[in-house]
């Protein structure tokens with residue numbers, strides 16, 4: 001919840017006091033040649049500030065710092081690594097007003113969503129602080145006797161972490177938490193559109209006592225040019241990426257050269273199914289959450305909503321009524337629930353997907369046109385009768401658009417849900433437990449929300465199958481992504 005009334009003065013003071021340089025080897029440094037890039041407020045389209053724009057040379061300095069710090073972090077007692085993460089968790093809560101406002105300013109999300117993200121992001125630090133002290137191995141007698149197997153876990157080594165703009169803080173802590181807990185140093189590159197949250201987080205980690213070089217933050221407008229040589233160098237032993245499937249594919253190819261461990265959290269195309277026996281009000285509330293959280297700019301967003309033909313009219317009317325109530329505006333304004341999209345490109349993409357569906361025969365129940373005001377606003381939109389070939393049934397919409405399609409049978413809806421290369425999450429609403437389990441098992445995704453419209457939780461394994469990714473973040477498997485297994489055979 002927003003806990004402050006925001007004035008223009010408060011906004012500019014916060015921007016003024018936020019670090020704007022690269023964080024390398026525990027110090028704030030300018031980019032080579034003093035290059036900078038612009039950060040804009042998507043709710044006005046206006047410039048917020050400029051920040052250092054790293055060159056390949058800066059990237060190299062960051063990676064060398066991570067390499068040099070690796071033995072020290074790996075040797076640090078797990079309890080000390082845990083204490084640093086706990087201190088960072090506490091500092092995030094102490095500074096939550098600044099972190100939330102900063103995120104709203106650079107990314108556009110409503111303050112209520114930003115506060116939710118700060119709490120979610122901080123929780124990764126607490127979760128992995130607890131995990132840091134529980135890294136264990138095993139000891140076993142060989143089945144034939146005569147030898148013992150000692151199995152130990154060791155940090156993978158320096159890591160490269162790349163994050164997207166839609167959750168500028170949480171996508172960072174979801175990687176940094178397990179990396180630090182496991183004893184891995186890192187070079188983290190946030191999205192060019194939203195670097196400020198991660199720079200503020202670097203300040204928190206610094207204040208929490210993280211050793212120099214353990215985390216390095218590189219902001220750049222030339223991601224490919226700066227990151228590719230680092231990935232191909234083989235100095236980092238792990239690449240963890242969250243972003244689009246298209247970029248993920250490219251990075252997997254680069255990582256293959258030196259056979260890096262990889263984690264890929266990629267795009268989604270979530271199905272949301274409402275059976276005829278569902279609690280319709282609960283399904284509407286779930287759809288609202290799964291669709292409108294972060295103004296629809298989430299990999300977990302309900303992208304294709306399938307409703308049983310016998311209840312689709314009731315569901316559509318109720319969902320439209322709820323979506324219409326959501327106030328739209330600058331995320332910093334009191335009560336706003338729908339912020340701008342992140343930039344003009346995203347707005348054009350959403351508009352094009354809706355226009356194409358409507359031209360093909362979709363019916364507009366709500367919204368359907370960009371909002372005529374400064375910034376990149378698209379209104380809550382509900383569509384029905386989506387043509388089978390519409391692009392929005394295949395591509396991530398990444399906006400506040402709910403496309404509804406009627407279905408008749410369970411088999412039919414399962415086949416529609418699985419007719420995508422993505423497999424991140426699906427949502428199923430039914431009061432019939434057997435059906436719920438049956439459908440949850442049949443849908444091809446790494447996660448399923450059964451009668452709930454949100455699945456993200458730092459203590460649960462988050463991730464996708466098919467072209468939605470590799471590996472899991474969070475849960476008790478999250479730290480494994482940053483650990484190698486070493487088997488020591490002992491002759492007796």
Ligand code: NAP
Nearest residue numbers: 163164165190191192223224243244247265266267268299
């Ligand atoms: P994106 O374009 O793939 O960018 C993600 C990150 O990769 C950014 O930091 C970007 O930097 C960087 N990048 C782009 N090209 C690169 C290259 N050649 N080499 C190295 N880095 C490169 O994705 P996005 O538009 O920021 O984020 C939206 C996407 O993320 C959606 O597809 C969404 O589903 C996905 N996502 C997935 C999850 C998940 O957990 N599965 C969570 C959140 C988001 P620049 O900003 O400088 O381009």
